[in-house]
Amino acid sequence: MSAYTTLEVRFRRIGGVRQAISMLHWDGATMMPPGGSGAHAEQIATLQVLMHEQLTAPEIGDLLTAAEGETEGMGPWQRANLREMRRRWRHAVAVPGDLVAAHSHAASACEVVWRAARPANDFASVLPTLGEVLRLTREVAAAKAVGLGLSPYEALLDAYEPDGSTAEIDRLFGEIEGFLPDLLDRALARQAGRNTPPTPAGPFRVSAQREASVGLMERLGFDFARGRLDVSAHPFCGGTPDDVRITTRYDEADFATGLMSTLHETGHALYERSLPAEWRLQPVGAARGMAMHESQSLLIEMQVCRSPQFARFAAPILRSILGGEGDAWEPEAFYLRQIRVRPGLIRVDADEITYPAHVILRCRLERAMLAGDLALADLPGAWRDEMQKRLGIVPQDDRDGCLQDIHWYDGLWGYFATYTLGALIAAQLAASVRLSLPTLADDIVRGEFRPLLQWLGTNVHSKGSLLSTAEMISEATGRPLGTADFELHLRERYLG
Amino acid sequence: MSAYTTLEVRFRRIGGVRQAISMLHWDGATMMPPGGSGAHAEQIATLQVLMHEQLTAPEIGDLLTAAEGETEGMGPWQRANLREMRRRWRHAVAVPGDLVAAHSHAASACEVVWRAARPANDFASVLPTLGEVLRLTREVAAAKAVGLGLSPYEALLDAYEPDGSTAEIDRLFGEIEGFLPDLLDRALARQAGRNTPPTPAGPFRVSAQREASVGLMERLGFDFARGRLDVSAHPFCGGTPDDVRITTRYDEADFATGLMSTLHETGHALYERSLPAEWRLQPVGAARGMAMHESQSLLIEMQVCRSPQFARFAAPILRSILGGEGDAWEPEAFYLRQIRVRPGLIRVDADEITYPAHVILRCRLERAMLAGDLALADLPGAWRDEMQKRLGIVPQDDRDGCLQDIHWYDGLWGYFATYTLGALIAAQLAASVRLSLPTLADDIVRGEFRPLLQWLGTNVHSKGSLLSTAEMISEATGRPLGTADFELHLRERYLG
Numbered sequence: 001m002s003a004y005t006t007l008e009v010r011f012r013r014i015g016g017v018r019q020a021i022s023m024l025h026w027d028g029a030t031m032m033p034p035g036g037s038g039a040h041a042e043q044i045a046t047l048q049v050l051m052h053e054q055l056t057a058p059e060i061g062d063l064l065t066a067a068e069g070e071t072e073g074m075g076p077w078q079r080a081n082l083r084e085m086r087r088r089w090r091h092a093v094a095v096p097g098d099l100v101a102a103h104s105h106a107a108s109a110c111e112v113v114w115r116a117a118r119p120a121n122d123f124a125s126v127l128p129t130l131g132e133v134l135r136l137t138r139e140v141a142a143a144k145a146v147g148l149g150l151s152p153y154e155a156l157l158d159a160y161e162p163d164g165s166t167a168e169i170d171r172l173f174g175e176i177e178g179f180l181p182d183l184l185d186r187a188l189a190r191q192a193g194r195n196t197p198p199t200p201a202g203p204f205r206v207s208a209q210r211e212a213s214v215g216l217m218e219r220l221g222f223d224f225a226r227g228r229l230d231v232s233a234h235p236f237c238g239g240t241p242d243d244v245r246i247t248t249r250y251d252e253a254d255f256a257t258g259l260m261s262t263l264h265e266t267g268h269a270l271y272e273r274s275l276p277a278e279w280r281l282q283p284v285g286a287a288r289g290m291a292m293h294e295s296q297s298l299l300i301e302m303q304v305c306r307s308p309q310f311a312r313f314a315a316p317i318l319r320s321i322l323g324g325e326g327d328a329w330e331p332e333a334f335y336l337r338q339i340r341v342r343p344g345l346i347r348v349d350a351d352e353i354t355y356p357a358h359v360i361l362r363c364r365l366e367r368a369m370l371a372g373d374l375a376l377a378d379l380p381g382a383w384r385d386e387m388q389k390r391l392g393i394v395p396q397d398d399r400d401g402c403l404q405d406i407h408w409y410d411g412l413w414g415y416f417a418t419y420t421l422g423a424l425i426a427a428q429l430a431a432s433v434r435l436s437l438p439t440l441a442d443d444i445v446r447g448e449f450r451p452l453l454q455w456l457g458t459n460v461h462s463k464g465s466l467l468s469t470a471e472m473i474s475e476a477t478g479r480p481l482g483t484a485d486f487e488l489h490l491r492e493r494y495l496g
Numbered sequence: 497m498s499a500y501t502t503l504e505v506r507f508r509r510i511g512g513v514r515q516a517i518s519m520l521h522w523d524g525a526t527m528m529p530p531g532g533s534g535a536h537a538e539q540i541a542t543l544q545v546l547m548h549e550q551l552t553a554p555e556i557g558d559l560l561t562a563a564e565g566e567t568e569g570m571g572p573w574q575r576a577n578l579r580e581m582r583r584r585w586r587h588a589v590a591v592p593g594d595l596v597a598a599h600s601h602a603a604s605a606c607e608v609v610w611r612a613a614r615p616a617n618d619f620a621s622v623l624p625t626l627g628e629v630l631r632l633t634r635e636v637a638a639a640k641a642v643g644l645g646l647s648p649y650e651a652l653l654d655a656y657e658p659d660g661s662t663a664e665i666d667r668l669f670g671e672i673e674g675f676l677p678d679l680l681d682r683a684l685a686r687q688a689g690r691n692t693p694p695t696p697a698g699p700f701r702v703s704a705q706r707e708a709s710v711g712l713m714e715r716l717g718f719d720f721a722r723g724r725l726d727v728s729a730h731p732f733c734g735g736t737p738d739d740v741r742i743t744t745r746y747d748e749a750d751f752a753t754g755l756m757s758t759l760h761e762t763g764h765a766l767y768e769r770s771l772p773a774e775w776r777l778q779p780v781g782a783a784r785g786m787a788m789h790e791s792q793s794l795l796i797e798m799q800v801c802r803s804p805q806f807a808r809f810a811a812p813i814l815r816s817i818l819g820g821e822g823d824a825w826e827p828e829a830f831y832l833r834q835i836r837v838r839p840g841l842i843r844v845d846a847d848e849i850t851y852p853a854h855v856i857l858r859c860r861l862e863r864a865m866l867a868g869d870l871a872l873a874d875l876p877g878a879w880r881d882e883m884q885k886r887l888g889i890v891p892q893d894d895r896d897g898c899l900q901d902i903h904w905y906d907g908l909w910g911y912f913a914t915y916t917l918g919a920l921i922a923a924q925l926a927a928s929v930r931l932s933l934p935t936l937a938d939d940i941v942r943g944e945f946r947p948l949l950q951w952l953g954t955n956v957h958s959k960g961s962l963l964s965t966a967e968m969i970s971e972a973t974g975r976p977l978g979t980a981d982f983e984l985h986l987r988e989r990y991l992g
Contacts, residue, residue, distance in 0.1 A: 016542030019535060020516060023523060031527070035722035036739030039515060042777070046512030050546055226531030243532030281538070 003066035004078060007085055008282060010054065010063075015281030017051045019240045026238040026245045030230040045104075052100065055092040064089060077284055080466045084283035091159060094147025095140050103136040107411030114409035121399040123380055130409060131376055137413045138370060153367055156414030160290040161421065163468050166367075168481075169417050172424060173360050175483040183487070184353050187341050187494035197336040198328040203252040212255070212321040213248065213262045216314060219447045220300065222246075222266050226273065235261040237268035237297075241280065244269040255322060256337065260301060267300030268293060270453060274461035285464045290415065292469055294422025295429060296460065302352055302423070303430040303489070304452070309444035311335035339493060343391040345400040353490055355423065357390040362405070362416040370413060425473060427486035429460070432477040499562035500574060503581055504778060506550065506559075511777030513547045515736045522734040522741045526726040541600075548596070551588040560585060573780055576962045580779035587655060590643025591636050599632040603907030610905035617895040619876055626905060627872055633909045634866060649863055652910030656786040657917065659964050662863075664977075665913050668920060669856050671979040677886075679983070680849050683837050683990035693832040694824040699748040708751070708817040709744065709758045712810060715943045716762050716796065718742075723765060731757040733764035733793075737776065740765040751818060752833060756797060763796030764789060766949060770957035781960045786911065788965050790918025791925060792956065798848055798919070799926040799985070800948070805940035807831035835989060839887040841896040849986055851919065853886040858901070858912040866909060921969060923982035925956070928973040 001009075021044055028040045064086050071079055095103075110129035117126040137156070144155035157164040214229060227239065232247035239245030246265035250258045271287055279285030287293050304310055311331040319329040327333055341351045347358040365382055368374035374382055383402040384394050395401035407415055434440055437451050444452075459476035473481050497505075517540055524536045560582050567575055591599075606625035613622040633652070640651035653660040710725060723735065728743035735741030742761035746754045767783055775781030783789050800806055807827040815825040823829055837847045843854040861878055864870035870878055879898040880890050891897035903911055930936055933947050940948075955972040969977050 013542050013545070016539050017546070020520060020539040020543055023536075023539065024516060024519060027519060027523065031724065033721050033724060033739060035719070036736070039736050039738040039776075040519075043512050043516040043519065046509050047516055047543075049509070050513070223531070225529050228527065228529060240532070240535050242535040243529060280535075 002070055003063045004070055004074065004082060007060070007063050007067055007082070010057075010060065011081075011085055011283060012281045014051055014054050015283075015285075017047050017054070019281070021047050021051070022238055022240060023243075023245075026247075029232040029234075029236065029238070030245075030247060041108075052092060052097070055089060056097075060089055061093070077279065077466060081279070081282050081284035084286075084465050087158075087162060088283055090147050091144065094144045094155075096143070099136065099139055099143065103133070103140055103411060106132045106136050107409075111406065111410045114403070114406065118399055118403045121397045121403070123398040123403055126403075126409065127376060133409065133411050134369060134376060134413075137411060141370060141413075153370060153414060156370075157417065160415050161418050161469065162289050162465075163470065164289070164291070164417070164421075169363070169421070172481065172483055173356075173363065173417075173420070176356050176420070176486075177360065179483075179487050180353065180356060183490055183495070184341070184343070187353055187490075188343075190495060191341055194336070197333040198326070199337065200255075200322075200324050200326075200328040202254065204255040204322050206250045206252065208322050209250045209255050209258060212318055213259055215317060215321065216259070216263065217266050220263070220266050220270065220449050221453045222269055223273065227269060229262065235265050237265045237272065239272075241272045241275045241277070244272050255318070259318075260305065260338070263305045264297045264301040267297035270300065270456070271296040271461050274453075274457045276462050276464045279464055284466060288463070288465050288467070288469050288472060290418035291421035291425060292460065292472065294418055295425035296456070298423050298426040299430055299456070303426055304444060304449075306335075306338040306352075307441075307444060308332075308335045309441050311338065312445045313447045341494065343393055345387070345393060345395045346404055352423070353494060354391060356420045359416050359420040361386040361390055362407075365402075366408065366413055366416065421481075424481060424483055424486045425469075427489045428473065428477050428479070428481060429456075430489070431485040432459075498566055499559045500566060500570065500578060503556070503559050503563055503578070506553075506556065507577075507581055507779060508777045510547055510550050511779075511781075513543050513550070515777070517543050517547070518734055518736060519739075519741075522743075525728040525730075525732065525734070526741075526743055537604075548588060548593070551585060552593075556585055557589070573775065573962060577775070577778050577780035580782075580961050583654075583658060584779055586643050587640065590640045590651075592639070595632065595635055595639065599629075599636055599907060602628045602632050603905075607902065607906045610899070610902065614895055614899045617893045617899070619894040619899055622899075622905065623872060629905065629907055630865060630872060630909075633907060637866065637909075649866060649910060652866075653913065656911050657914050657965065658785050658961075659966070660785070660787070660913070660917075665859070665917070668977065668979055669852075669859065669913075669916070672852050672916070672982075673856065675979075675983050676849065676852060679986055679991070680837070680839070683849055683986075684839075686991060687837055690832070693829040694822070695833065696751075696818075696820050696822075696824040698750065700751040700818050702746045702748065704818050705746045705751050705754060708814055709755055711813060711817065712755070712759065713762050716759070716766065716945050717949045718762050718765055719769065722769065725758065731761050733761045733768065735768075737768045737771045737773070740768050751814070755814075756801065756834070759801045760793045760797040763793035766796065766952070767792040767957050770949075770953045772958050772960045775960055780962060784959070784961050784963070784965050784968060786914035787917035787921060788956065788968065790914055791921035792952070794919050794922040795926055795952070799922055800940060800945075802831075802834040802848075803937075803940060804828075804831045805937050807834065808941045809943045837990065839889055841883070841889060841891045842900055848919070849990060850887060852916045855912050855916040857882040857886055858903075861898075862904065862909055862912065917977075920977060920979055920982045921965075923985045924969065924973050924975070924977060925952075926985070927981040928955075 024040065024044055024047070028037070032040055064082070067082055068086070071082070074082070106129065110126065110133045113126045113129045117123065138152070141152035141156050144150070145152040148155050148158060150158060151166065154164065154166055157166070210229070214224070217229065218224065226242055227244035227246065230245065230247050231249060233249065235246070235248045237244065237246045246262070246269050248258050248262040248265065271293060275287060276285050308331070311334040315329055315331040315334040318324070339351070341353050343354050344350060347355070350358055361383070365374060365379065365386065369376065369379070379402050380398050387401070388394050407413070433452060433455050436455055437443070440452060443449065460472065463472055467475065470480060520536065520540055520543070524533070528536055560578070563578055564582070567578070602625065606622065606629045609622045609625045613619065634648070637648035637652050640646070641648040644651050644654060646654060647662065650660065650662055653662070706725070710720070713725065714720065722738055723740035723742065726741065726743050727745060729745065731742070731744045733740065733742045742758070742765050744754050744758040744761065767789060771783060772781055804827070807830040811825055811827040811830040814820070835848070837849050839850050840846060843851070846854055857879070861870060861875065861882065865872065865875070875898050876894050883897070884890050903909070929948060929951050932951055933939070936948060939945065956968065959968055963971065966976060
C-alpha cells in the first residue's frame with residue numbers, strides 16, 4: 001500500500017469518528033433528557049481524544065512526508081486530499097495535548113459561568129474564567145502560529161476559514177465600512193417614507209408551522225429520506241452528508257422568524273448533502289470552510305428566500321397552511337416584512353444591512369484582546385463605544401452588549417469574520433447565478449429551484465475542499481472576492 | 497500510577513466508546529432516516545474497531561498480569577472490576593482480528609438475505625450465507641474455547657451470560673420439560689372452562705396509548721429526566737444508565753401488546769438506571785449479564801404487571817386515559833386477557849407457559865448445529881418435529897418456523913437460553929421479594945412500587961457485576977437457581 005493509500009485508510013477512520021461526534025452533538029441538542037448531559041459530554045470527550053490520538057499518531061507525519069514525495073501520477077483530488085490531511089495534522093500536532101485539554105476545560109467552565117452571567121447581566125462574574133480562556137487561547141494561537149507559519153490570529157482563523165487572511169479581511173471590511181453607513185441611512189429614510197406592512201395575527205400552531213417548513217424545504221430540494229428537521233434552542237445544521245439534521249425553533253406569535261431560520265439551515269443542509277460522495281469521510285470531501293458554508297445558507301435565505309419572487313411563491317402556501325386571511329398575507333406585505341431594516345443591539349436579530357457592523361465590531365475587539373491591546377475589563381466600555389460609532393445605539397447593559405454571544409466564552413476566537421465573508425460570497429455567487437440562469441427570477445416565483453441547485457452543485461457543493469475558498473470563488477464567478485456585488489444587492493433591494 | 501489504576505483509565509475510555517455506540521444504535525432504530533443507514537453502519541463499525549484496538553493493545557495483557565499481582569489492599573469492587581477486565585480482554589484477544597471481521601461481515605450479509613427470505617418463506621435462499629455464518633461461528637467458538645478454557649458452546653454463551661454452564665442449563669431445562677407439558681394441559685383445560693373475557697373495542701389513539709404508557713412508567717419509577725420512550729420496529733432498551741432510551745410500538749387495534757412491551761422494557765431500564773454510579777464506565781459497573789437483565793424485565797412484566805393486583809391498579813387508569821366503557825375495562829377482564837395461554841408458532845407472541853418450549857427447542861437445535869450433529873439443510877424438518885413434540889403444533893411454512901428469529905442469521909449463537917434463565921431468576925427473586933415485603937400485593941394495587949424497587953436496587957441493580965449471576969441469586973434468595981419458584985408461580989397463576 002502506498003503511503004497515500006495508507007493515509008486514506010487512516011483518515012477514513014478519523015472521518016468516521018468525526019461523524020459519530022456530530023450525531024451525538026445533534027442528539028444532545030434535540031433529544032437528550034437533561035440528566036444525560038454528563039454522560040453525553042464524556043462520550044464526546046472520549047471520541048475527541050481518540051480522534052486526536054489517531055491524527056497525531058507518530059507515523060502520520062512520516063506517511064505525509066512519504067506521500068508528498070509520491071504525488072506524480074496522483075489526480076487533483078488526491079493531491080488536494082493530501083494537502084488537507086497535512087493541514088489537519090498541522091493543527092493537531094501544533095498544540096500540546098495538555099494545552100488542548102486545558103483550553104477545552106477552561107472553555108467548558110467559562111461557558112457554564114456565562115450561562116448564568118448573561119441573564120444576570122453580570123459581566124464581572126465571568127471575567128476571571130473568561131480571562132483564563134483568553135490566556136489559553138493566546139497560548140494556542142502562539143503554538144499554532146509556529147506550527148502553521150501564520151500570525152497568531154490567522155492561525156486561529158485557519159481552523160474555521162482555511163487560508164483566511166487578515167489583510168484580505170481588513171480590505172473587505174474596510175470597503176464595507178466605506179459604503180454601509182450612507183446606505184443604511186438612505187435605506188432607513190426610504191423605509192420611513194413607506195407604510196409599515198401589516199402583520200399577520202397569530203397564534204400559529206407549531207404543527208402548521210412545521211408543515212409549512214417541511215413543504216418549503218422539500219421544494220428547495222431537502223431530501224427527508226436523508227435528513228430530518230427537529231427543534232433546538234439554537235437552530236443549527238448537523239448530522240452527516242448522508243443524514244443531514246437541521247433544527248429550528250417555533251414562535252407561536254410569529255411564524256416568520258422560525259421559518260427564515262429553517263430556510264437558512266436548509267441552505268447549509270443542501271451544501272452538506274451535495275458534497276462529493278466519492279470522497280466521503282476524507283478531508284477533501286468536507287465543506288470548504290465556514291465562510292463558504294455561511295455563503296450557502298445566506299444565498300438561500302437572503303438572496304433567494306427574502307426576494308420578492310420568493311414572497312410571491314411562498315405567501316399563498318403559507319396562507320393556506322397557516323390559515324391566514326387579509327392584506328398581511330399578500331406577497332408584497334410578506335416581502336416588505338422580510339426586508340425590514342432596524343439597527344438593533346442583538347446580532348442574531350440583525351437585518352442584512354446592519355449585520356456586518358455587528359461582525360466587524362467583534363472582529364476588531366477580539367483582535368485587540370488577543371493582541372493585548374484591550375484589557376478584558378475594558379470590553380464592556382469598548383463595546384458600547386463601537387456600537388455608538390457604528391450603529392448609533394448603545395446597549396443599556398452587557399446582556400445586550402458583550403455578553404450576548406457564546407463564542408468567546410466558549411473558546412471560539414477568530415470565528416466571527418466568517419459570517420460577513422459568507423454574506424459577501426453569497427452576493428457574488430448570486431450575481432453569477434443570475435447571469436448563468438436568466439430565468440432564475442421566474443423559476444423562484446414558480447418554486448422551481450433545481451436549476452439554482454444544479455449551478456451551486458457544480459460550482460460549489462461538489463467541489464468539497466478540492467480548491468481553496470479563493471480559487472472556488474474565482475472559478476465560479478470569474479473574479480476574486482469583493483464587496484461590489486454585496487453593495488449592489490443591498491442598493492437594489494433597499495434603495496432600488 | 498498502579499497497573500490497576502492505569503487499567504481503570506483505559507477501561508473508562510473503552511466504556512465511553514461503548515456508550516457512544518449504544519446512543520448511535522438507538523438513533524439508528526428510532527430517528528435515522530432510511531438513507532442514513534450506510535453512514536450509520538460505518539460510524540458504528542469504526543467505533544467498534546477502535547474499541548477492539550483499545551482492548552487488545554499489547555500493554556493491556558501486561559497491565560492485567562501486573563494488577564493481578566497487586567490485589568492486596570484492593571477492595572472487593574476493584575477485584576471484581578479486575579476480574580471483569582480480564583474476561584473482556586480474554587474475549588477480545590481470543591479471536592484473531594480477521595476472523596472477527598469475517599464473522600461480522602458474514603452476519604451482516606446473511607441478515608440482509610434473511611430480511612428478504614423470511615417474508616418470501618424461502619429458507620433455501622438463505623442457506624448458503626447462513627452456512628458461512630455457522631462455519632465462522634464455529635471458528636470463533638473454537639478460538640474462544642481455547643482462550644477462555646471453556647467448551648465451544650460455553651465460550652459463546654459466556655459473552656451473553658458470564659460463567660453460564662451447559663450442565664446447569666441442561667439440569668434446569670430438564671426440570672422444566674418435566675413439569676411443563678402437564679401444567680400446560682391443565683392450564684388450557686382450566687381456561688376452556690371459563691368464559692372468554694371481553695375485549696375492549698378500539699381504535700386506541702397512539703397519543704393516548706403513549707400517555708398511558710408514560711404515566712405507568714413514571715409510577716414504576718422511570719425517570720424521564722434521565723430517559724426517553726420512543727417508537728421502533730422492535731422494542732428494546734438502549735442508551736446509557738444516565739440516559740436510558742426504551743422503545744415500544746403501538747397498535748391502534750390493541751393497546752395491551754404495546755403496553756406490555758413498554759412495561760417489559762421499563763424493567764430493563766430500571767436495572768440500567770440503578771447500576772452503581774460510582775463504577776460507571778468500568779466493567780464491574782455494567783449489568784451482570786443477559787439472563788439477569790431479562791429477569792428484571794420479566795419480573796416487572798410477568799410477576800408484577802400481569803398480576804391481578806396490577807390489573808386492579810392499572811385498569812381504571814387505562815379506562816380513563818383511553819376513554820373506554822363496559823365490562824372489558826374491569827380489572828378481572830384485563831387480568832384474564834393478560835394471562836391467556838395459547839400454544840402458538842411464534843416465540844415473541846408466546847405466553848408465559850409455552851415460552852420455555854420455544855427457547856428449549858432453539859437451544860437444542862443450535863447446539864446440534866454447532867456440534868455438527870444437525871445439518872443446516874435439515875433444520876426446517878427438525879424444527880417441525882420439535883414443535884410437534886413440544887407444543888403439538890407444526891408450522892405450515894418456515895416463515896413461522898426456523899425463519900422467524902433474527903438471532904442465528906445475525907450471528908447470535910448461544911443467546912437463546914438467557915430468555916428462560918431470566919424467567920427462572922425472575923420467579924425466584926419475586927418469591928423472595930414477597931417474603932421480604934409482606935405488603936407487596938397491596939402496594940401494587942395502590943401503584944406503590946418504591947419498596948419493590950428498593951429491594952431490587954439493593955439485591956440486584958446496585959451490585960453491577962460485583963458478583964457472579966449464581967452468587968447474586970444465592971445472596972438475594974438464599975438458594976441456588978432452580979425451577980421450583982417458576983413452577984409454583986405458574987401453578988398459582990394458571991391453576992390456582
